[in-house]
Amino acid sequence: MSTPVPAGTLRPTRTRTVDVESGGPAEITLQDRDRTRPFLLLHGGGGPATMAGFADLLAERTHSRVLLPTHPGFAGTPKPDALTDVTALARAYVALLDQLDLQDVTLVGNSFGGWLAAEIALLGSPRVSGAVIIDGVGIEVEGHPPTDVTGLTPAQLKAHSFHDPSKAPVPPKADGNESGNDSGPSPDVRALIGYTGPTMSDPTLAGRLGDLHVPVLVLWGESDRIVTPAYGRAYAAAIPMATFTLLPRTGHLPQVETPEELLGALLDLGR
Amino acid sequence: MRTPLTVTRIAHACQLIEIGNIRILTDPWFTQTETYYPGEPLHLAADALGPIDALVVSHEHYDHCDLDALVAAGFDLATPLIGPGTVATLARGKGFRDIRAIEAWESTTVAGLTVTATPGAHGVHEVTFVIQADGRTVFFGGDSLRVPEMDAIPQRFGPIDLAILPVNGLCIRPMNLAQVVMNAEDAAALTAVLRPTLAVPHHYAFHSGRLGDRMITKGDQDPRHYADAVARIAPDIDVRLALPGVAVTVP
Numbered sequence A: 001m002s003t004p005v006p007a008g009t010l011r012p013t014r015t016r017t018v019d020v021e022s023g024g025p026a027e028i029t030l031q032d033r034d035r036t037r038p039f040l041l042l043h044g045g046g047g048p049a050t051m052a053g054f055a056d057l058l059a060e061r062t063h064s065r066v067l068l069p070t071h072p073g074f075a076g077t078p079k080p081d082a083l084t085d086v087t088a089l090a091r092a093y094v095a096l097l098d099q100l101d102l103q104d105v106t107l108v109g110n111s112f113g114g115w116l117a118a119e120i121a122l123l124g125s126p127r128v129s130g131a132v133i134i135d136g137v138g139i140e141v142e143g144h145p146p147t148d149v150t151g152l153t154p155a156q157l158k159a160h161s162f163h164d165p166s167k168a169p170v171p172p173k174a175d176g177n178e179s180g181n182d183s184g185p186s187p188d189v190r191a192l193i194g195y196t197g198p199t200m201s202d203p204t205l206a207g208r209l210g211d212l213h214v215p216v217l218v219l220w221g222e223s224d225r226i227v228t229p230a231y232g233r234a235y236a237a238a239i240p241m242a243t244f245t246l247l248p249r250t251g252h253l254p255q256v257e258t259p260e261e262l263l264g265a266l267l268d269l270g271r
Numbered sequence B: 001m002r003t004p005l006t007v008t009r010i011a012h013a014c015q016l017i018e019i020g021n022i023r024i025l026t027d028p029w030f031t032q033t034e035t036y037y038p039g040e041p042l043h044l045a046a047d048a049l050g051p052i053d054a055l056v057v058s059h060e061h062y063d064h065c066d067l068d069a070l071v072a073a074g075f076d077l078a079t080p081l082i083g084p085g086t087v088a089t090l091a092r093g094k095g096f097r098d099i100r101a102i103e104a105w106e107s108t109t110v111a112g113l114t115v116t117a118t119p120g121a122h123g124v125h126e127v128t129f130v131i132q133a134d135g136r137t138v139f140f141g142g143d144s145l146r147v148p149e150m151d152a153i154p155q156r157f158g159p160i161d162l163a164i165l166p167v168n169g170l171c172i173r174p175m176n177l178a179q180v181v182m183n184a185e186d187a188a189a190l191t192a193v194l195r196p197t198l199a200v201p202h203h204y205a206f207h208s209g210r211l212g213d214r215m216i217t218k219g220d221q222d223p224r225h226y227a228d229a230v231a232r233i234a235p236d237i238d239v240r241l242a243l244p245g246v247a248v249t250v251p
Ligand SMILES: [Zn+2]
Pocket: B059, B061, B064, B122, B143
């Protein structure tokens, strides 16, 4: 288990005074107790756009706080030199949880984000209570190598990423004015490799997953042709407290292709 | 080649239906109040819709007939507004100038587009619609209950490309939990009769706030119940659960 901390210290009841304007200044003494269970969403190579729609769905349907960071280096953001690998990025996210003073955080990561979720959970922060790994990458499974996405054309990538590429949802553009483009989710390979190295895997990860001590849901698209369900089963098998759930008619990006089914699987488990 | 047909949910029952170049907006809702939440993000603000060829409104409830938001956003009030008499009266008061009041089985046309009101039932007077253009046919179910008269729609209109159906089975608690919207099972049974190429559920993310959900409304927020019911009773019909802003193309 993680290092014990005195109960109530991670997010204590805070008493402060708030100045408001209401027909003149007034000072209100306020006790603030926040036991919201936050989600930290960790995007994959396609960047935060591949998570944004699901973030809305998750927040609205569960009335939770949903945090969706952009991994430094993705979507044109700067990447500091110190963030040399996935573990370094994981440490940065634990620091973020400390800074935001969160507790009972559920990590939710897709593809590279699944690997990152595992690395964050492995750091043993008492702020992290569980992880959901969706079509994660990072481990090496004999006989089930991940598809190398670097050489794929956009059409091939789409074919590998979706159960039915012809029905692949087109996420709305950020400006909301157009119904999107047709290129689909292209991974930012350069940003990815900046963390993963060119092999996009870590030969030590599968062994280290045995040290995970929080509950983990491993959810997998049955039609994922980048990392197959057999690879997913091996992922779950490497984690002591994990369940494995296949998502029908779904590929590598469940949160894009079948968000309602993904949300349902995430919420139904444990009921 | 068939005329392209896509539907994009703005939020709730507010759908942007595009048949070729014809753009139809249904049941507009762009705002929220203390006890009316769309429960999903608004894909487009009222002032970002672009040109609309016809506005189709099923009934006067706030979450379907937010004409004030359109007016405030500078919506072109010369746009044809199609709805039952109850909506027409309201629209006239808001300054809409081209109002087509139609009741069940009555039609109106707007440059290549034919909209026919079909029967509906709800807490207040409501119609549903069959929207046709360029050989494409869409059924829009608003937030109606399923009524037997709807079963005549395939005979009257021929094959349906797209059916958009409410699925939350909304019940009103102060009315002894009277059901006013079709639920997943009702909608699936109607889907089996309409036999559309594609069915898209809507009107399920809505909620009334923390206390409102316990004191005002009771609704099913999980659209998978509809998809599962269709898979059970009409397994050959394609159902798509889509987030707001995701353009769904009908084959
Ligand atoms: Zn209504």
